[in-house]
Amino acid sequence: MLNSQVEYDTIIxxxxxxxxxxxxxxxxxxWHPGYIDWWKDLGPVGFQDMLVYLRTAINVDKDGWATxxxxxxxxxxxxxxLAPQKEGRTIPFGDHIGEPVWQEVPGEYxxxxxRLIVIQGDTEPASIxxxxxxxxxxxxxxxxxxxxxxxxxxxxxxxxxxYLLQKYFGSDGREEANELLxxxxxxxxxxxxxxxxxxxxxxxxxxxxxxxxxxxxxKMQLEALAQSGFDPxxxxxxxxxxxxxxxxxxxxxxxxxxxxxxxEMMNKAGISDPFDIDKIRQLGVIDLPTIQKKINLxxxxxxxxxxxxxxxxxxxxxxxxxxxxxxxxxxxxxxILKNDTYPILEFADQKIxxxxxxxxxxxxxxxxxxxxxxxxxxxxxxxRTIEEAKINFDIKLPFEGFNRKIGTFMSAHISPSGDVLTxxxxxxxxxxxxxxxxxxxxxxxxxxxxxxxxxxADWIAAPDLGIDNKPGDFEYVKIHDS
Ligand code: BYC
Numbered sequence: 001m002l003n004s005q006v007e008y009d010t011i012i013x014x015x016x017x018x019x020x021x022x023x024x025x026x027x028x029x030x031w032h033p034g035y036i037d038w039w040k041d042l043g044p045v046g047f048q049d050m051l052v053y054l055r056t057a058i059n060v061d062k063d064g065w066a067t068x069x070x071x072x073x074x075x076x077x078x079x080x081x082l083a084p085q086k087e088g089r090t091i092p093f094g095d096h097i098g099e100p101v102w103q104e105v106p107g108e109y110x111x112x113x114x115r116l117i118v119i120q121g122d123t124e125p126a127s128i129x130x131x132x133x134x135x136x137x138x139x140x141x142x143x144x145x146x147x148x149x150x151x152x153x154x155x156x157x158x159x160x161x162x163y164l165l166q167k168y169f170g171s172d173g174r175e176e177a178n179e180l181l182x183x184x185x186x187x188x189x190x191x192x193x194x195x196x197x198x199x200x201x202x203x204x205x206x207x208x209x210x211x212x213x214x215x216x217x218x219k220m221q222l223e224a225l226a227q228s229g230f231d232p233x234x235x236x237x238x239x240x241x242x243x244x245x246x247x248x249x250x251x252x253x254x255x256x257x258x259x260x261x262x263x264e265m266m267n268k269a270g271i272s273d274p275f276d277i278d279k280i281r282q283l284g285v286i287d288l289p290t291i292q293k294k295i296n297l298x299x300x301x302x303x304x305x306x307x308x309x310x311x312x313x314x315x316x317x318x319x320x321x322x323x324x325x326x327x328x329x330x331x332x333x334x335x336i337l338k339n340d341t342y343p344i345l346e347f348a349d350q351k352i353x354x355x356x357x358x359x360x361x362x363x364x365x366x367x368x369x370x371x372x373x374x375x376x377x378x379x380x381x382x383x384r385t386i387e388e389a390k391i392n393f394d395i396k397l398p399f400e401g402f403n404r405k406i407g408t409f410m411s412a413h414i415s416p417s418g419d420v421l422t423x424x425x426x427x428x429x430x431x432x433x434x435x436x437x438x439x440x441x442x443x444x445x446x447x448x449x450x451x452x453x454x455x456x457a458d459w460i461a462a463p464d465l466g467i468d469n470k471p472g473d474f475e476y477v478k479i480h481d482s
Contacts, residue, residue, distance in 0.1 A: 006059045006081070013079035015060060016163070027166040028080075031177055035159075038181045039074060043128055044151055047135045048073055051478040052148050053467070057081055057156070060239055068468045070478065076152045080163045083238035091229035092328050093335035094321035101231040105168045109320050113230055114169050116323060118176050119193055120225065121161030122183060123218065124154045126197035127210070129185040134207055137447035139457030143204065145467065145476035146250045150211060153243045160236045168232065195405060196301040203443045204460075205258060205286060209298035211251030212378055217305040219244050220326055220371045227324025252378045253463060256385055260461040261285055263389030274393040281442060284458045288386070288393045290443070293435045295395060296416055299375070300403035306368040308407040309344050314363040325363065326370040342366055347401060347408045350420055372397065403434065451479050 006015045010025060011032065018025045040048065051070035058067050060081050089101045105113055128151050138144035158180065165173035183190045191198045196214055201207050222244060226237040262285040266272070271279055280287040307314065317323040318337070325331060333340065340359035345352055359366075375397065382395050398416035401409035413426035416433050435443075446459045454473030456462050466474055 006079070012159075013058070013077050013081075014163075015079075015081050016167075018080070021167075024163070024167045027174060027177075028163065031162060031166070031174075034178070034181050035078075035155075036074065038125065039128075039155065042125070042184065043132060043155070044073065044135050044148060045132050047144070047148070047477065047479075053145055053470075053474070053476045054149055054152060055468070057239075057243070060084060073148060073152060076155070078152070078156045078159045080159055081156075081239050082160075082232065082235035085231065085235060089231065089234075091321040092227055093324045094229070094319045095336070096229055096321040097335055099229075099321075101229050101234070103231055105230060109230075109322055110169070112317060112320060112322055113233070114165070114173065114176065116225065116317065117161050117164050117169075117233065118180070120221065121158055121165070121176075121180050122193045123197050124158040124161065125180060126183075126185045126192035126194075127154050127214070129192075130197065130199070130201040130210070131207060134201065134204060137204065137449050138451075139204055139447075139460050140450050140455065140462075141453055141476040141479065142456075142463060142467065142474075143254070143460075144451075144479075146254075147207065148477070150215075150247050150250060153247070156243070157240050160240060164232060164236060195304050199301060202440070203447050204254070205291070205294055205443050206298075208251050208254030208258065209294050211247050212255055213251070213295075213298040213302040213375065214305070215244060215247040215251060216371060216375060217302045219248065220367055220374070221305075223326050224323050224328075224367055227328040229321035252381065254460075255291070255378070256382055257461040257463060258286055258459065259288070259291060259382055259385050260389075261459055262288060262291070263386060263391050264461065266391060267389055272391070274391055284446065286443060286446070286459055288391070288395070290435065290439050292395055293433065293439060296398045296402065297434050299397055302371075303368060303400060304404060304406040306371065306406075307364045309346070309365040309368075310357060310361045310408075311364045312361065315358075315360040318360060318363055326367055345401065345408065347412045350412075352401060352414075352418070352420065368400075372400070398433070451477075 006013055007017065007019055010018050012018060012028055049072060051072060053068060054071045054076060055066040055068045056071065056077055057079060060083055091097055091099050091101055131147060131151060134147055135144055138147065162177045162180065165177045183192050185192045186198050186200065201210055219241065222237040222241050226234050226241065228234045262280065265283040265285045266280060269283055274288045277287045277289060328335065337359040341356040342359040342362035342365065344355055344357045344362050344365045346355050379395055379397055386393050399414060399418035401412055401414040402416050404410055413421040413423055415421055421429065448457065450457045453475040466472065467476065
């Protein structure tokens with residue numbers, strides 16, 4: 001293992017020997033003020049002068065990478081940290097299988113790699129922009145701290161991609177790094193690159209859904225890029241994945257706590273019918289059918305992030321050895337896939353058809369299937385909470401063709417259970433499947449901030465455990481004495 005020492009003598013902590021790489025250090029130092037300006041303009045609104053109990057990555061060793069302390073967000077040390085280099089690593093798939101991994105960008109794959117790194121980089125600041133107003137309605141200091149933790153780490157993930165662009169892609173890499181600070185989530189003129197990253201995150205249930213579903217797309221894409229034959233990209237993604245796990249925990253656990261509180265309040269009030277929505281809302285909690293609608297929305301938006309089911313882009317990046325499959329090295333096949341097929345769904349003549357397609361062209365579909373399997377674990381946990389409360393309601397993932405804007409189902413109208421609908425019946429019924437304006441207004445009406453340590457808003461249960469094993473009344477954000 002090489003390169004696990006972290007340097008602290010530059011303004012950018014790193015384990016890539018930046019102090020002896022003056023060209024890249026200079027380029028990053030030049031980029032830094034623009035980043036700080038962006039963070040102040042488009043990062044979390046308010047709370048910038050307050051001490052937040054954050055973990056900072058200080059090295060990349062398995063046990064010691066996260067230290068917790070009070071930090072003001074703009075002073076968080078956004079470092080460039082790559083997982084240690086594995087000696088003798090070879091390219092695990094595609095036409096170059098078995099060859100030593102590349103430490104420099106191969107000329108013929110330069111634009112392909114740059115495109116993937118730019119898309120990955122673009123999502124990181126986008127998510128911070130989407131979440132920027134949430135601090136002022138946090139349901140507790142614990143949740144506020146988790147939001148800011150996710151935000152600073154997404155900021156660090158942007159740094160990670162910017163490092164790759166600056167170090168390996170010369171002047172066009174520098175231009176791309178600057179553009180990453182210019183596009184803006186939801187902007188008409190210069191939106192973020194992928195659909196879901198231009199949606200708003202107006203309330204905390206949306207935030208939990210986003211971190212449960214969209215951060216999980218992040219996990220899958222990073223796992224696929226971690227297989228890359230371009231070793232610096234692989235190492236960068238491997239380290240990012242260690243941080244990503246907490247983001248999905250925030251989402252899955254957040255949704256679970258919302259469900260738990262709803263069930264508790266229903267039982268307390270003697271309401272057994274989960275569809276008695278008005279009565280349940282009068283208790284000041286979010287009814288389970290509305291939570292299901294939010295799941296339908298965020299899952300379908302996240303499925304679009306995998307691209308089309310049939311994709312020559314995906315086939316090309318795989319064959320080139322640039323982007324692999326989820327846990328590529330654990331799969332038992334030839335890792336070339338030229339003679340293999342994969343089952344896909346296709347929408348044609350208003351019908352859903354099962355087909356076998358060339359495996360190489362179906363790689364987006366395969367990663368998406370792996371994502372769905374991974375997501376099912378959260379659904380199981382949420383249903384366990386409902387079951388424990390003895391309430392008769394089953395949360396389900398909607399059918400993959402429901403509410404899609406990318407791929408074979410983009411022109412289809414399909415219900416969450418997989419029935420093909422006419423446009424007329426979709427227009428009549430979609431408010432049963434997706435959150436309506438009234439649903440959103442109701443959720444927003446609950447978003448009053450709570451800032452007493454150890455106290456939680458009425459619509460969400462307390463977590464089972466504190467962060468870093470802190471006690472229940474720990475002051476995660478020093479909001480009162482800043
Ligand atoms: N929206 O062959 P196709 C994360 C474009 S999240 C808009 O179907 P391909 C995070 C596509 O770009 C993970 N456009 O798909 C989470 C292409 O355009 P061009 C982010 C879309 O290329 C939470 C055209 O349609 N990382 O980290 O095989 C918080 C045809 O493309 C969309 C990555 O995504 C869309 N949804 O796959 C913070 C990894 N989908 O080039 C962070 C890098 C497709 O013809 N990206 N298009 O103009 C990739 O691997 C691939 O670009 C994609 C698309 C998987 C996104």
